[in-house]
Amino acid sequence: MAATKTRSRGGAKNARPASRTIDDLLADFGTTMPRKEAPAPTPPAEKLFPHTVKSSGVRRMGHGWSPTMPPLAGYQMTSEETPVLWPLISGDGLPPWGAEMGYDVLSGGKFYCDPMGWVLDDSIPVTNPNIFIFGKPGRGKSATVKAFMIRMIKFGYRSLVLGDVKDEYEDLANFLGVTPFRIGPGLPGRINPLDLGPLGADWEKQTAEEQEKRATVIFNRWLMLIRGLVASQGVVFSPTEERVINKVLRHLTGWSAGASRLKPVTIPLVWAALDSPTKDLVTDCRYESEQAFFNGTRPLRDALGALCEGSLQGMFDTESTFEPDWRKPIQTLSLRSLHETGNKVAVGIALMCLNSWGQGMREAASAGDRRIVLRDEAWLQTRLSLEAVEALDANLRLSRTEGDIQLVTYHKPSDPLSAGDQGSQAAQIAKDLLNLSDVRILMGQDESVADELGRLMGLSEMQQGVITNWAMQEKGRALWMVGDQRYKVQTLLTPLEKRLTYTNEAIDPGV
Numbered sequence: 001m002a003a004t005k006t007r008s009r010g011g012a013k014n015a016r017p018a019s020r021t022i023d024d025l026l027a028d029f030g031t032t033m034p035r036k037e038a039p040a041p042t043p044p045a046e047k048l049f050p051h052t053v054k055s056s057g058v059r060r061m062g063h064g065w066s067p068t069m070p071p072l073a074g075y076q077m078t079s080e081e082t083p084v085l086w087p088l089i090s091g092d093g094l095p096p097w098g099a100e101m102g103y104d105v106l107s108g109g110k111f112y113c114d115p116m117g118w119v120l121d122d123s124i125p126v127t128n129p130n131i132f133i134f135g136k137p138g139r140g141k142s143a144t145v146k147a148f149m150i151r152m153i154k155f156g157y158r159s160l161v162l163g164d165v166k167d168e169y170e171d172l173a174n175f176l177g178v179t180p181f182r183i184g185p186g187l188p189g190r191i192n193p194l195d196l197g198p199l200g201a202d203w204e205k206q207t208a209e210e211q212e213k214r215a216t217v218i219f220n221r222w223l224m225l226i227r228g229l230v231a232s233q234g235v236v237f238s239p240t241e242e243r244v245i246n247k248v249l250r251h252l253t254g255w256s257a258g259a260s261r262l263k264p265v266t267i268p269l270v271w272a273a274l275d276s277p278t279k280d281l282v283t284d285c286r287y288e289s290e291q292a293f294f295n296g297t298r299p300l301r302d303a304l305g306a307l308c309e310g311s312l313q314g315m316f317d318t319e320s321t322f323e324p325d326w327r328k329p330i331q332t333l334s335l336r337s338l339h340e341t342g343n344k345v346a347v348g349i350a351l352m353c354l355n356s357w358g359q360g361m362r363e364a365a366s367a368g369d370r371r372i373v374l375r376d377e378a379w380l381q382t383r384l385s386l387e388a389v390e391a392l393d394a395n396l397r398l399s400r401t402e403g404d405i406q407l408v409t410y411h412k413p414s415d416p417l418s419a420g421d422q423g424s425q426a427a428q429i430a431k432d433l434l435n436l437s438d439v440r441i442l443m444g445q446d447e448s449v450a451d452e453l454g455r456l457m458g459l460s461e462m463q464q465g466v467i468t469n470w471a472m473q474e475k476g477r478a479l480w481m482v483g484d485q486r487y488k489v490q491t492l493l494t495p496l497e498k499r500l501t502y503t504n505e506a507i508d509p510g511v
């Protein structure tokens with residue numbers, strides 16, 4: 001782009017003799033040129049633009065007339081440099097694959113979301129299909145997720161909602177002919193977070209090597225969960241506790257005794273094993289006597305005991321009564337009745353249990369089994385403790401990646417940072433957590449969050465403005481960050497989807 005300057009030569013023009021035309025020149029040689037017939041004038045009514053308007057506008061009140069044109073700045077730069085000044089001018093756009101979400105407001109074209117397809121396409125800078133969605137409550141995070149789930153069904157994707165704290169996925173599940181699974185105080189549903197999951201199936205038929213591999217995966221998941229659960233009760237989980245829990249789990253399943261089948265384990269069983277330890281366990285954990293074992297493991301026992309009492313009693317302490325039907329388009333685990341008790345710690349712990357259980361359920365899946373695994377309002381879990389952040393991090397990191405799209409929704413980026421002091425280890429892990437997703441959808445936010453967003457996501461001021469201004473004007477508007485590309489997208493809902501995603505009943509009784 002370059003500005004060109006033209007110089008007026010008006011002064012010299014008058015001094016020159018009248019110039020000769022081509023006709024004058026040819027007449028000197030006694031010849032003439034054939035003339036092209038002038039086209040017949042079009043009647044004014046048929047003209048497409050009967051009046052032309054000069055660039056300075058129409059000289060009339062209210063018609064935008066300007067006596068002089070504003071001076072235009074000229075720049076010269078390469079096409080590589082232009083995105084610095086115009087960061088939101090996107091390139092070719094994304095290919096028309098996957099869920100049709102709405103439109104890209106800069107190009108006017110349709111906007112499609114296909115995280116797995118993006119990963120497979122080398123020209124799109126995305127290396128994992130996970131998506132983090134941020135937005136102020138009510139801006140349309142859940143609605144975007146629901147629309148995505150519905151629209152991915154035709155591409156063979158099924159959804160798993162790990163903890164629906166407001167029961168807002170129930171309408172969608174019922175519409176798809178699936179009965180949501182409810183867990184809560186007094187409800188009959190049970191989930192055992194220490195479920196073996198599909199890795200425990202056909203155990204006897206596996207080779208010793210395969211059994212070893214599977215056992216490591218299962219024990220690691222359980223350890224991570226128990227660590228998170230214990231730490232959320234304010235109990236330190238040191239390498240000593242880790243050793244004790246590792247031993248207990250291996251004893252209880254029969255793994256240390258070389259059992260051909262792993263026995264089912266529950267949290268009360270782990271607690272009971274600590275409360276009346278066998279001699280083997282005491283010596284294995286290198287305690288001198290039973291009394292020394294009791295003294296050493298008291299905080300651990302008390303923390304585990306608390307999980308089997310109070311508001312969580314009868315939810316996560318026996319064998320699972322829920323058998324997910326993976327052929328159905330959606331599986332949702334509702335937690336509203338627990339959420340309504342107002343016990344925030346209990347909700348966080350319940351989400352942690354469901355996340356771990358869900359990870360176990362996805363550790364093995366048949367080829368072509370594609371799933372969208374959702375953790376809505378994940379901050380309810382991660383604000384509990386550093387270990388809770390680590391547990392989510394491990395669930396996301398270790399989940400089977402081929403075929404699964406992990407979706408996580410948050411209010412604001414600092415939600416994962418709320419566990420522990422800023423700048424601390426928790427904040428670092430939380431930042432790493434964000435790096436687990438190459439796709440981030442930033443929906444409307446208040447000004448106060450803008451700086452924080454900018455810092456964490458590397459946004460320019462203009463991009464921050466998109467979130468705090470443009471995205472706040474309509475629901476479903478968001479800045480989509482796909483790798484290092486940015487898109488300004490408006491998600492559109494069909495009338496049916498608007499009904500299925502409606503979440504404002506409580507504050508809008510008129511509808």
Ligand SMILES: Nc1ncnc2c1ncn2[C@@H]1O[C@H](COP(=O)(O)OP(=O)(O)O)[C@@H](O)[C@H]1O
Nearest residue numbers: 137138139140141142143475476491501502503
């Ligand atoms: N793109 C959209 N178009 C129209 N309405 C929308 C859109 N996105 C969300 N809504 C409506 O806005 C309300 C709040 O959306 P919701 O997804 O529950 O917000 P969040 O999860 O961010 O708190 C819902 O009633 C939903 O139907």
Ligand SMILES: [Mg+2]
Nearest residue numbers: 141142143376
């Ligand atoms: Mg929501």
